Amino acid sequence: MMSETGKETEAAEVQEALTMTGDAPAAAVSTATFSQLYELYATDVLRVCYFYLGDRQQAEDVCQDVFVKLMVTNPQLREGSEKAWLLKVALNRCRDIWRGSWVKRVVLGSPAFELYPAPDELGQRAEQQAIMSAVNALPAGFREVVLLHYYQGYGIAEMAEMLNLPEGTISSRLSRARKKLEGILQEPVGDEEAQS
Amino acid sequence: MKDLKELRRIADASLAGLTAGAEMKQRIVAEAAAPRKQARRWLPAVAVAAVCALVLALAIPGVRGGTGPIIISQPAGSGSVGAERADLGNGNIQVQMNGVVPGYKSIWAGTGSGAFPLVRVDGRWYRLLTNQDAVKHSALGQNLGSVQEYTTEPALSSSDCILSNNLPVGTAVYAVKDMGGTLVAAEVNGGIRVYQRVSFNGDSVQRREGLKDTLQLSGHITAMALSDVGVVTDGAALTKLYTILVKNASFESDGSVSGKQSLLIALDNGATVQLAVKGSRLGACGVWVCPEFFDAFADAVK
Numbered sequence: 001m002m003s004e005t006g007k008e009t010e011a012a013e014v015q016e017a018l019t020m021t022g023d024a025p026a027a028a029v030s031t032a033t034f035s036q037l038y039e040l041y042a043t044d045v046l047r048v049c050y051f052y053l054g055d056r057q058q059a060e061d062v063c064q065d066v067f068v069k070l071m072v073t074n075p076q077l078r079e080g081s082e083k084a085w086l087l088k089v090a091l092n093r094c095r096d097i098w099r100g101s102w103v104k105r106v107v108l109g110s111p112a113f114e115l116y117p118a119p120d121e122l123g124q125r126a127e128q129q130a131i132m133s134a135v136n137a138l139p140a141g142f143r144e145v146v147l148l149h150y151y152q153g154y155g156i157a158e159m160a161e162m163l164n165l166p167e168g169t170i171s172s173r174l175s176r177a178r179k180k181l182e183g184i185l186q187e188p189v190g191d192e193e194a195q196s
Numbered sequence: 197m198k199d200l201k202e203l204r205r206i207a208d209a210s211l212a213g214l215t216a217g218a219e220m221k222q223r224i225v226a227e228a229a230a231p232r233k234q235a236r237r238w239l240p241a242v243a244v245a246a247v248c249a250l251v252l253a254l255a256i257p258g259v260r261g262g263t264g265p266i267i268i269s270q271p272a273g274s275g276s277v278g279a280e281r282a283d284l285g286n287g288n289i290q291v292q293m294n295g296v297v298p299g300y301k302s303i304w305a306g307t308g309s310g311a312f313p314l315v316r317v318d319g320r321w322y323r324l325l326t327n328q329d330a331v332k333h334s335a336l337g338q339n340l341g342s343v344q345e346y347t348t349e350p351a352l353s354s355s356d357c358i359l360s361n362n363l364p365v366g367t368a369v370y371a372v373k374d375m376g377g378t379l380v381a382a383e384v385n386g387g388i389r390v391y392q393r394v395s396f397n398g399d400s401v402q403r404r405e406g407l408k409d410t411l412q413l414s415g416h417i418t419a420m421a422l423s424d425v426g427v428v429t430d431g432a433a434l435t436k437l438y439t440i441l442v443k444n445a446s447f448e449s450d451g452s453v454s455g456k457q458s459l460l461i462a463l464d465n466g467a468t469v470q471l472a473v474k475g476s477r478l479g480a481c482g483v484w485v486c487p488e489f490f491d492a493f494a495d496a497v498k
Binding site for chain 1: 197198199200201203204206207208209210211214215216220221223224225227228332
C-alpha cells in the first residue's frame, strides 16, 4: 500500500513523463523494448531495492512495480537514460516503503541483512557480510547515494538529477556516508576520489 | 581498510543468487496488460505541502446512503495528503499529524470528537489501522459484501448492512485469510486498508465470542511488543504467550482502555494488531483482564 507521499511522487513521475512528450502518454511500450530493458537492468534494479529495503519480497514487489510503470506510462527517455529512470522510480518507491514501516523498525527492530551469493562465493561470505550489512545499516539518505555512486557508478551530477538534490548535497552525503561506514566497520573506508 | 570502489564487485558476488527472472517478467507483463484505473489529478506539490502543515481542512457533512465526500484531510499516521486517504470524512474525525505519536505508539487511525475511521460488518465493528503497507492482495480472503451505507454518524445507523464512515458505497470488504473475525480489509485507490475488530458504541463481543474469536491469530504471530517492557520474537515463547492470553483472559466490559501502553502483535501477513494496555487490562474488542499474560511476558523478555 502506497503512502500519501508515495502517491504524490508517483503522480509527479507520471506528470514528468507526460510533460516530456507534451501530450497524453503514448501507447504501452513495445514488448521488444520492454524485454530489452528488462534483460539489461531488472537485476540491478532488484538488487538496489534489496540493498535499500533488506527484504527480498518487498524488493521484488518494487522491481515489479517499476517495470509495470515503464510499460504503462512509456516515458520518452533519452537513449542511455533508461536505467537512471528505472532506478529513480525504484528509489522513490523504496523510500516510501521505508518511511511507512517505521512502526516495525522502531518497535521490533530491523531483520538481519541476508546475502544471496552464488555457491562458489560462499568462502568469502564473512568479508562480504561486513560491508554489505554496514551499507544496509546506513540511514536511508546516505544509503541511496552510496548505492548509486559506488554500486551503480553514477556521478555526482547524474545523481543530483535523479534524486532532485543539489550537487553539493550529494557530495556532502557521500562524505558523511563514508565516515558513518568507518564508524560501523571500525576501520578506515577508502575512496580514491576522496583522498585525492 | 575497506575500499568502497570494491562495492560493485562485493555486492554482485553477495547477491549473485538474487536475479530478476522470467517469472517476474511474466507477472509484469500480466499486470501491465490488466485494465488500469484513470489517474487522478493531484494537487501541486506546494499546495499539498501547505495542507500537510494543518490538522484538517473543510467540514462537509456526509450523506447517509450516498458516496463518501472527497475532502482533503490529514491522513492518520502520515504527514502528507493524497488520494489514499482523501475520502476520510472530516468534522467528526480528526487524524494525527505525522510525528505526534502517543507514548504507546498507537497504530490505530486517530479519532477526534467523534468516531474513528471504521467499518461495520455483520454488526461487528472494525477500526482502521495505520501503516499497513506490507499487507498484500494475496492476504485477502472471502468477499464479505460491499459497503451499502456511508455515514459520519455510524452510531446512529438503524440499518444492519455493511456501513462505513470512510469507505465509499460500493467498496468491497474482504476477510483477511486465517484471521477469522479479527481483521477485515478493503481496497481503496489501489491500496489496501486493514481494519481491526474493536468495541464501538457499547458493542464489543457478540453472543458467545471469546478473545480467541476476536483475536484469532494462532500460528501467524511473528512478534509481540509491549511498550516500556520489551519485545518477544521467539516462536515457542509467542505461542505460549498467545495461549495464555486467550485461555486466561476474562471479559470485563464492552468499553475501552485508556492508558499509556500498548501491546503490538506483528503477523506474518504484514499486518500488526494493537491492544491498549493499562495495568493487567487489555482493550480492543472489549476490555479483558489477564495478569497471567503480563507475568509470562515479563518472564519471556528477561
